Amino acid sequence: MTTTMLQAVARVHWGRWIADCPRPGCVNAEHHGRDAVTGHVGGLTGGRFRCAHCLLVCEVVWPADVDDISRVLASRPVPANRNWAPPETVHDLLVENLVHGILPDADALGGGFQVSGAARLALESGVI
Template sequence: MPVRAYVNHSRWVADCVRLYCGGAELLRPGQSVVWCSNCTLVAPVEWPGDPQAIWDELMTRPVPQTRNWYPRDHEVAVRHGIPHGQTVADLREEAAAHAHELMPGGAPAGLEGGTSWRGLLR
């Protein structure tokens, strides 16, 4: 059974498919096989049709934690009610819809004190 590549916080990742394992591995773009460092399962990697276009669009976002993409019906995305199966156009639209929430430099707009979290400590 193949593992499914997805983007989590600016990194390509795949979850192990072995029952009860719970392992996840970082992937290199185009990697065809993954070895689970937790349970030692070796599995093929299923990539989206155009991973580079997805990556390029996500990299336009200034905050690494907002760079996420899941394939359609990915178990984690479905369980947590987050978007999955997004096209590059969907990602672009999502970023535009949230652009007003960020200041130049990527800090949340409601954060006083510029791009530092120190503004929260006042």
């Protein structure tokens, strides 16, 4: 049940989907799913955010392309580099990967994506 007009916004931090509490003055963030180390289930679920600190319950805004974002970030070998936040696009993530020498596998994004602009020129010229 939503108890406020505030909305939490999902983002990725170190490879984990999280959302910051939108209540002014609260500095908590909640994660999605079960923590691999502690087993704790976070307060970020499909459509709901529940802050463990201030007890705010509100809706969550998720990007339409969660699976694509997760797939592109998973190809980054260092968890600290697996980050995404709106308004960044999947294309932006792919370009970042290419700039750092991480080439997408053939199955990325369902088997097809297009590289354009500076990243395409860099690939074609052998810079990356």
